[in-house]
Amino acid sequence: xxxxxxxxxxxxxxxxxxxxxxxxxxxxxxxxxDFKKARPFAExxxxxxxxxxxxxxxxxxxxPRKQISIRLDPxxxxxxxxxxxxxxxxxxxxLKRAKV
Numbered sequence: 561x562x563x564x565x566x567x568x569x570x571x572x573x574x575x576x577x578x579x580x581x582x583x584x585x586x587x588x589x590x591x592x593x594d595f596k597k598a599r600p601f602a603e604x605x606x607x608x609x610x611x612x613x614x615x616x617x618x619x620x621x622x623x624p625r626k627q628i629s630i631r632l633d634p635x636x637x638x639x640x641x642x643x644x645x646x647x648x649x650x651x652x653x654x655l656k657r658a659k660v
Contacts, residue, residue: 625652 569577582589602609632651640647 640651643650
């Protein structure tokens with residue numbers, strides 16, 4: 561495996577980059593006063609922040625699965641893993657059918 565090495569930029573390249581940053585009218589560098597005036601997004605736009613929070617992720621399940629720790633023989637694990645994705649859910653299905 562080949563590691564990529566980052567080359568160091570020259571002082572001239574750094575100066576050109578900094579000049580580009582300084583001349584960007586759409587995103588001027590922040591001053592101390594700007595930082596002092598800054599407020600969290602949720603404080604400035606509470607309704608929007610709440611709507612974003614509610615729309616993220618999966619909907620809550622009525623009866624979510626519980627995470628546990630269980631020890632299984634390696635050959636059992638290997639056989640289930642060989643069945644492909646969602647092998648842990650397949651173990652759950654086998655246990656449900658067992659009706660122990």
